Amino acid sequence: MPKLKRLVLVSGAITVIALLLLNDRLNVATRFLSVFIKPSLSHGYSRKNSAQSGDQVAEKPITREPPILKVTDYNMDALLQEARQKPKCAEVIKDPKSFWKSQETGSKFTASQDVIRMGTAFRCGILDEEFLRRLPYDTLYPFERKYLSEPPAKSLDGVTSLQKTLVTLVTASKRSEVKVEEKVTVRVETWDASGRRKSLGGDEVWVWFVDSTGHNAITASVRDLYNGTYVASTAFRWPGTYRVKVAIAYPREYLRALILTHLMYKHTRLFLGHFANGKANETTPCYHTHILPGGYTELCDLTSTNGSPWYCGRPVKTELTCGDYKGGHNGDVKATEMLPLTPSEFKLIHTSYRTHTTHLVNISPTVTVIAPDEQEYPRACGGLTPCPLCNAVAGRHTWDLPQPTGYIYNNIWYPLNCRPHAYTTQQCFKNTEWILLGDSNLRSHYYAFSEQAGAADIQKALTKKWHKPLSCKNESLNFSMSWGPHTQPFLNGPLLAELGSLLSSTAVIDNLSSTGRYVIVMNHFYHISGSHLSSLHVKLVAIRDALVRLFRRNKHAIAILLSPHISWRGWSEHFGAGDMLGRHMMELEHQVFSEPTLRDRVIYIPAWDITQAIENVDFHPSRYKLITALIQNYACGRLEERVGQPDSEFNLYVQQVSSETNMMV
Numbered sequence: 001m002p003k004l005k006r007l008v009l010v011s012g013a014i015t016v017i018a019l020l021l022l023n024d025r026l027n028v029a030t031r032f033l034s035v036f037i038k039p040s041l042s043h044g045y046s047r048k049n050s051a052q053s054g055d056q057v058a059e060k061p062i063t064r065e066p067p068i069l070k071v072t073d074y075n076m077d078a079l080l081q082e083a084r085q086k087p088k089c090a091e092v093i094k095d096p097k098s099f100w101k102s103q104e105t106g107s108k109f110t111a112s113q114d115v116i117r118m119g120t121a122f123r124c125g126i127l128d129e130e131f132l133r134r135l136p137y138d139t140l141y142p143f144e145r146k147y148l149s150e151p152p153a154k155s156l157d158g159v160t161s162l163q164k165t166l167v168t169l170v171t172a173s174k175r176s177e178v179k180v181e182e183k184v185t186v187r188v189e190t191w192d193a194s195g196r197r198k199s200l201g202g203d204e205v206w207v208w209f210v211d212s213t214g215h216n217a218i219t220a221s222v223r224d225l226y227n228g229t230y231v232a233s234t235a236f237r238w239p240g241t242y243r244v245k246v247a248i249a250y251p252r253e254y255l256r257a258l259i260l261t262h263l264m265y266k267h268t269r270l271f272l273g274h275f276a277n278g279k280a281n282e283t284t285p286c287y288h289t290h291i292l293p294g295g296y297t298e299l300c301d302l303t304s305t306n307g308s309p310w311y312c313g314r315p316v317k318t319e320l321t322c323g324d325y326k327g328g329h330n331g332d333v334k335a336t337e338m339l340p341l342t343p344s345e346f347k348l349i350h351t352s353y354r355t356h357t358t359h360l361v362n363i364s365p366t367v368t369v370i371a372p373d374e375q376e377y378p379r380a381c382g383g384l385t386p387c388p389l390c391n392a393v394a395g396r397h398t399w400d401l402p403q404p405t406g407y408i409y410n411n412i413w414y415p416l417n418c419r420p421h422a423y424t425t426q427q428c429f430k431n432t433e434w435i436l437l438g439d440s441n442l443r444s445h446y447y448a449f450s451e452q453a454g455a456a457d458i459q460k461a462l463t464k465k466w467h468k469p470l471s472c473k474n475e476s477l478n479f480s481m482s483w484g485p486h487t488q489p490f491l492n493g494p495l496l497a498e499l500g501s502l503l504s505s506t507a508v509i510d511n512l513s514s515t516g517r518y519v520i521v522m523n524h525f526y527h528i529s530g531s532h533l534s535s536l537h538v539k540l541v542a543i544r545d546a547l548v549r550l551f552r553r554n555k556h557a558i559a560i561l562l563s564p565h566i567s568w569r570g571w572s573e574h575f576g577a578g579d580m581l582g583r584h585m586m587e588l589e590h591q592v593f594s595e596p597t598l599r600d601r602v603i604y605i606p607a608w609d610i611t612q613a614i615e616n617v618d619f620h621p622s623r624y625k626l627i628t629a630l631i632q633n634y635a636c637g638r639l640e641e642r643v644g645q646p647d648s649e650f651n652l653y654v655q656q657v658s659s660e661t662n663m664m665v
Helices: 003-022 026-036 076-084 087-094 096-100 111-123 129-133 142-148 252-265 343-352 425-429 440-453 505-510 533-553 582-592 607-613 625-635 647-661
Strands: 047-049 056-058 166-171 177-179 183-189 204-211 217-219 221-224 229-235 240-250 272-276 281-287 299-301 311-313 325-329 366-370 406-409 412-415 433-438 456-459 470-474 479-485 518-523 557-562 602-605
Touching (some): 087 111, 096 111, 142 252, 166 240, 204 221, 252 343, 406 607, 425 440, 433 505, 440 470, 440 479, 440 518, 607 625
Parallel strands (some): 518 557
Antiparallel strands (some): 166 183, 204 217, 204 240, 272 281, 272 325
């Protein structure tokens, strides 16, 4: 675009914004600006190095502030009214900002008192309206716009009813029997508790089929028609009698309430930074954006330590600098007790989905599936040819697979894009280093791999709930392995996650050599699920860029990314962490790792599909070894040949992603 034309456009935009401001239309102006300027996750910090050693300070942003929520999106008066009913909130109501900063007490060691004060403010709903109204980043995700475009729930009578929703099974032949590998469709018509058919979509609907053994199962893809009707389809892979199961995992009204909570509170858990030296200590709030409660004008930029954006309020005590950061924790607060929701939304988010049961629709039709010939079923790859071994499938062909991606049969997960195969210990582990980066779900796989490899502990767990690095080695195989819990946001409870106990995934990847043979397994999900989606977004971007740097210098490294998984039972406050927005997290993973050349080096594991088929209950899947086996089917033997695309093709991608990264956090 010619320079003069750009100047004219910018000048015109400024004029329009000025007119809008004169007409007291700040929200409209903000939205216009966010459209005119290309949305990104950047904030444009002005950083300075203090004279005090290690004091990295992020000042106020020098670019536009993120837009504010419209007053009609939430009811501050209702939140205050609820807080007034709790005596402990009286002082918070008077001056909510002061509760987020250390106060003079006559002592320089106030960290413990700071935690108590911030915990009280958090339980009382934060109440810092300036903080609550600021969006985490400068634009909404499309799914957020969709849900917030509809009004909040005013009555539970309008929520989808499990008892009244209708389920109809449709076959192409219109017969009661279908043949193996024939497509079938399930039509789900949602009705509310008052007996009215729903006219809006947005419910999280899951559909799967279980045969008469109760153990073999296959899921179905679900399409939302956005009119209260959902259409699911699948093709059966073996003969038998199947029962269709339909779950309204989360109704639209629940998801809208959760999305609004994430936008306003940024995290449903309290994240705190601990600063200390011999002269003083202090606790301040921390978030993945520069927007903190308490009106902080200066922040400690801990991004380099965290590996992805992370900011804490700068201590108010002059004895402390940002360099005195010792780690983070969540205080003794599980989740806030007050939310900016309607009474019906509050009841829905606290009660209905706190139960530890699946939310199954009452109607559950059956269908008989017959074999069309004498062949043995199920067939590898669903009968598609060619059907390669899983370790020979290009990484790009593990992404964008339609659901179902496979099925569970005789306690084995069979992917539909490749053949599982037998592998030896040497094929899996000889002359390689496995690096597992993520949460405690990867710790389970670490133990399984360690047992198979006959590896001896180097750094072992000293307690049952161990959130510090692990490592092991088998000298005869020239094999080593490590597990590192990811950095903030990480739910460590009241225990301090000291520096070094949580590992920056990007730093670990950047420290790998150009000559080693590496298998990197990653899972960043559960601990981040209670935070606004942008916290995962910035972390994935940082990890992606570190992998690009690794793949550029090392031709014998692959990465494996596990999708989110389904867990019917989470923490007691289920909205605090769980699978609620798992589908949108998967969409984000596909968006960040969208380049085919990169995907050839990054294999995607459909843990969501697997855990839906097995009806997983816990946030640590009890049948996790199904996922362990799939990881090994893709990885074992893959490094025997050089992985990846020709250097010229990959280097072109490196140049492209490098230019994009400059626009990201």
